Amino acid sequence: MANSFSCATLLIFCTLTFSPFTSAFTTEHYFNALSKSILFFEGQRSGKLPNNQRLTWRADSALRDGYSANVDLVGGYYDAGDNVKFGLPMAFTTTMLAWSVIEFGDYMKSExxxxxxxxxxxxxxxxxxxxxxPGTLYVQVGEPNSDHHCWERPEDMDTPRNVYKVSAQNPGSDVAAETAAALASASIVFQRSDPSYSHKLLQAAMKVFELADRYRGSYSDSLGSVVCPFYCSYSGYNDELLWAAAWIHRASNDPSYMSYIQVNGHTDGSDDDDFSFSWDDKRAGTKVLLAKAFLENKVNQFVLYKQHSDNYICSLIPGSPNSQGQYTPGGLLYKQGESNLQYVTTSSFLLLTYAKYLNSNGGHTTCGGSMVTSEALIVQAKKQIDYILGENPMRMSYMVGFGNRYPTRIHHRGSSVPSVRDHPEHISCDAGHQYFNSGSPNPNLLIGAIVGGPDHNDNYGDDRSNYSESEPATYINAPFVGAVAFFSGP
Known part of the structure; x- marks a missing residue:
């Protein structure tokens, strides 16, 4: 019996270890990728750019955001290749950037x-x-239908900058709870370096969470015409409520949030094992986050989350009895055709984070009757990160500016239209389409951008019009920051 158990363990580990590609990446390569993955966010900035802006082909944009509603909503990030500030993906991006710093900041060194x-x-x-x-959360700036009709750099955009909000009368529990999670996780990042700012973030998180929980409803219902089909909340809002409660508890140690999770943690599919983690569905991330409370502090009420985390992690492991992940012939996790790499970066992040948590409790878990070590989770995550960086059948990096071959025609307005520094004259909504339709490489390098990625057969056409494959997004990069930091070395 002991021998068969050992063989099962060996089988899973061998499946993970042997690959048609031998990684050529060193810690210096990973650190370079880390630097670029963070630099990408400077290319997505909205608002007044600072003097130390490093991607200098970008300039100030959207300096009157919120003006029509008598509020200051200047700043934040454009989510992808468009010029709208969508609150749900921006908040998730923030949460994942913060989680990256929280778990792997010690690996980031000068970055x-x-x-x-x-x-x-x-x-x-x-x-x-x-x-x-008070009592209001602003969740979007920009009218997406008119924005998506145009091909304009953000510095020129003249489409409506409408402001959209959720409130007691217009509920949006999903986007409000994700915003609460973002503020709470960010508060942890700044606890030591800026305690006053950290306190403000945490207090705001608690208030937004109260709004989300007390006035329940999906923002897809309240604001459907402007958030759908772009960022509809398909998973509902219960996953965000638990995710937010978990983050506020971690930031505050307030036991009332742990009680909230215990009371509300088994409603409307929250116990289901979903095998994706994204800007829309937070269940897998919440379970891994709460498994930490069981693994490190033996909070027995959270043992169920450890079990669910095991199920999620095991679903990603080829050769595991519980394996459900679909992989391309080249070994890339493949969830869906549209922006598939978002699922690769989130799952890689969770594999590494769970491996870290497991190391505090024996260093392994079980998949069916087989033991899987934390090292095996790291190996699997490394295969995915290496694939993104160039260890793949196309022999190309899917990060702009990394390696010798990478996408040059990404679906991104600011990158594809001449910069204001090179072409100061206004380029109109319609005039920009000549650059969209051009077969030439983008004139502005959006360094660090990770695109949507190849198809299910590992093919990538570098086609600007194929947004499913060629569009970058902040929520693809954010979890990648933490994952690649891990491989940069302590």
Whole structure:
């Protein structure tokens, strides 16, 4: 019996270890990728750019955001290749950037300062969105239908900058709870370096969470015409409520949030094992976050979350009895055709974070009757990160500016239209389409951007019009920051 158990363990580990590609990446390569993955966020900045802006082809934009509603909503991030500030993906991006710093900041060395700046650029904006008007959370700036009709650099955009909000009368528990999670996780990042700011973030998180919980409803119902089909909340809002409660508890140690999780943690599918983790569905992330409380502090009420975390992690492990992950012939986790790499970066982050948590409790878990070590989780995550960086059948990096071959025609307005420094004259909504339709490489390098990625057969066409494969997004990069930091070395 002991021998068969050992063989099962060996089988899983061997499946993970042997690959058609031998990694050529060193800690220096990973650190270079880390630097670039953080630099990408400077290219997504909205608002008044600071003097130390490093991607200098970008300039100030959207300096009157919020003006029509008599509020200051200048700042934050554009989510992807468009010029809208969507609150749900921006908040999730912030949470994942913060979690990256919390778990792997010690690995970031000199890049820790830049990583914290990336968190703060967003948390500053979310703090304004959450506290400017009592009982209200501003969740979007920009009219997406007109924005998506145009191909304009953000410095030129002249589409409506409408402001959208949720409140007691217009509920949005999903986006409000994710914002609470973002503010709470960011508060942990700044606990030591800026305790006053950290306190403001945490207090705002608690207030926004109260709004989300007391006035329940999906923002897809309240604001459906402007958030759908772009960022509809398909998973509902219970996952965000638990995710937010978990983060506020971690930031505050307030036992009332632990009680909230115990009371509300088994409603409307929250116990289901979902095998994706994204800006929309937080269940897997919440379970890993709460498993920490069981693994490290033996909070027995959270043992169920450890079991669910095991199920999620095991689903990703090839050769595991519980394996459910689909992989391309080249070994890339493949969840869906649209922006698939977002699922690769989130799952890689969770594999590494769970491996860290497991190391505090024996260093292994079980998948069916087989033991899986934390090292095996690290190996699996490394295969995914290496694939993104160039260890793949196409022999190309899916991070712009990394390696010798990478996407040059990404679906991104600011990158594809000549910069204001090179072309100071206004380029109109329609005039920009000549650059969209051009077969030439983008004139402005959005260094560090990770695109949507190849198809299910590992093919990538570097086609600007194929946004499913060629569009970068902040929520692809944010978990990658933590994952690649891990491989940069302590």
């Amino acid at each position: 820790l300062v830049n990583a914290k700046e990336a968190v703060r650029w967003s948390s500053d904006y979310l703090l304004k969105a959450a506290t400017t008007t």
